Amino acid sequence: MTGKTVGIVGGGITGLALAHYLDRHDVDVALFEATPDPGGVIRSGRVDGSVVEWGPQRVRRTDRIDGLIGDLDLESEVRTAAPDLPVCVYADGDLHPAPFSPSAFASTDLLSAEAKREVLAEPFTEPASPDETAAELFARKFGAETYRKLLGPLFGGIYGSDPAEMPVGHALSGLVALERRDGSLLKTAIGRTAGGRDAPPAISFDDGLQRLPEALADAHADAVRLGTPVTAVRERVGVDEPGGPTYELETAEGSTAVEQVVLTTRADLTADLLADLASASVGSLRELTYNPFATAYLRADLEGEGEVDPAALGYQVGFDADLRTLGASWNASMFDRDVYSVFLGGMHDPEVLDESDDRIGEIAAAEFETVTGAPAEVVDVHRLERGFPAYDDSWAALDRVDTPTGVRLATNYTARMGVPSRIREAASLAEELADS
Ligand SMILES: Cc1cc2nc3c(=O)[nH]c(=O)nc-3n(C[C@H](O)[C@H](O)[C@H](O)COP(=O)(O)OP(=O)(O)OC[C@H]3O[C@@H](n4cnc5c(N)ncnc54)[C@H](O)[C@@H]3O)c2cc1C
Structure with a gap:
């Protein structure tokens, strides 16, 4: 080990992948995750026996993800969608491959x-x-x-x-x-x-995508503290230890001294944590907006009852179509499951979240049948009040966010959002921190 410790706030995929790569560089890590479960927005579970994804639906098997699958011995649990599946758009009353x-x-x-x-x-x-x-x-x-x-x-x-x-x-x-x-x-x-640079195949795992962060948390159990929210990040004062730890992460268990801090938390939560350390940035972080979402999980038989080719990743709805659905991910067709995920809400229609779960399910199922011809049964409805970073005008506020030396943000609102991008950023940040 190098003798320095990196404190990571957040056990979503960014924080856990960063812990993994830092360990590869022999750098000590102390990672704190507020909730009892690893994964952050990556959350999978079973409802009536069916696998549902309450966060991301699929990831591309990039070289980095391939490497993690090997490191964590997950190959036997991988489910791979058929290669080159198109994403479709629904326009003029029909589905069309993009x-x-x-x-x-x-x-x-x-x-x-x-x-x-x-x-x-x-x-x-x-x-x-x-x-x-x-x-x-x-x-x-x-x-x-x-x-x-x-x-x-x-x-x-x-x-x-x-x-x-x-x-x-x-x-x-x-x-x-x-x-x-x-x-x-x-x-x-x-x-x-x-140039043949087609996207790597879409994958999931037998029990859903959360398997990846769970396996990372298990592999680094010594460094990962679940169910332990960080309440503040402070500069260490009054300690005469040149070159020693610079910051303290405070939790209900006490404080942990670290040389470097990486925050992977949502913008509003990051603002709370930086209230002392970077007070000038707090207001700007709070300005960033997130889009609200509702996802309905539908059991349907596209192969038997649908009027469309089920060999696709799913669809997005064209702007001129008279539907409240934003799009659907065809997890059932891709990964040999029985549940399709249908998204509503977003910036176009935040009011859909005012509807009851039953009503959201009804809308999603009726519109799914309109698009595919297949009747659908509602298995579950899930809401995310702050889902995706909006990347709208409020992002101008990011230009006013500044953190002290040794405190970094590694997040899906300061860089790209997809899971492969989060993992790529974690790998390059680990290299940078190991060299610093
Ligand atoms: C609904 C949805 C669908 C998506 N679909 C896809 C997809 O299909 N494919 C794809 O590649 N990407 C998708 N994405 C994007 C991708 O899933 C996310 O960008 C990525 O998972 C974010 O990971 P993260 O670790 O950066 O952040 P998060 O997952 O938000 O992790 C941050 C963690 O910090 C923790 N935390 C918060 N406060 C504290 C505190 N005080 N102390 C300690 N811990 C704290 C949180 O509990 C959380 O676990 C989707 C995102 C959403 C929301």
């Missing part, structure tokens, strides 16, 4: 001939500006029809946000960099398909 390859684009009936011409003209449009919204960018570069039927629902659906409220500078900085590199977004997309 046409992201040149041949699919040429043959799709999702887009009119005029809309296709507008897409092909993208290389002649002005480059993205950080000050326009994602909606303005997509409509200006690819045409209004392609925005409303395809790009808006797919991009907004990732966060449950309205692209008309998402500034490019915050929500699409990665895409802007790719445009700068390739000269056009269409070229980037064609380069990806032609």
